[in-house]
Ligand SMILES: [Zn+2]
């Protein structure tokens with residue numbers, strides 16, 4: 001689906017959204033679960049472009065529903081894998097590896113439960129290392145479609161990125177905000193310190209002039225974007241987890257069922 005000229009939401013992807021930025025040089029923002037590499041390459045061909053023109057594979061953050069096919073896609077196209085410098089860990093041989101949900105950050109049971117049955121064979125946690133070729137920091141920019149700027153918005157993960165496509169007044173929020181179709185929410189997070197950090201990150205975006213927002217989960221939003229993002233941080237985000245679960249149990253149930261039934265993750269949960 002072409003969201004605006006040159007910006008495509010890749011179809012047939014399992015896990016998070018994958019968005020293709022097809023300027024003279026091309027980039028993809030997130031790749032979903034493992035196993036999407038061929039689908040993304042096929043999509044690039046379907047819009048009449050060569051997979052060889054893909055220059056960057058950008059990870060909004062390390063979670064494997066977003067970074068799962070980064071390595072596959074790198075093997076297929078030669079594109080560089082990009083992440084924020086706080087989203088990588090050094091390997092003994094000097095390479096930079098994308099964080100994994102292994103040390104200190106196991107994938108929680110509730111998350112596995114939500115994605116259970118989403119796709120048979122999806123591992124509980126990332127099974128292989130993803131080498132990151134380029135790290136970026138707050139304010140860095142890539143020459144894609146009139147300029148893609150990186151903003152460091154930690155909270156959901158230490159190196160979560162928000163991207164601004166300057167020529168299109170377009171924002172990519174990763175999992176910092178989830179679009180539940182009828183409302184926006186912040187991701188479900190147990191740790192209150194991380195929630196405060198995420199809120200500070202979202203408040204830092206308040207003054208941006210943006211017409212369109214893309215999310216890691218859910219469809220793009222084209223109306224009253226910043227008004228709605230701003231109103232999120234006006235709501236309290238310090239509710240105990242059990243209350244969030246109670247408040248959202250219908251959404252959680254729907255999310256679980258939808259995942260069981262078909263590919264794609266149309267909805268998220270949070271507060
Ligand atoms: Zn995430």
Ligand SMILES: [Zn+2]
Nearest residue numbers: 016065175216
């Ligand atoms: Zn996600």
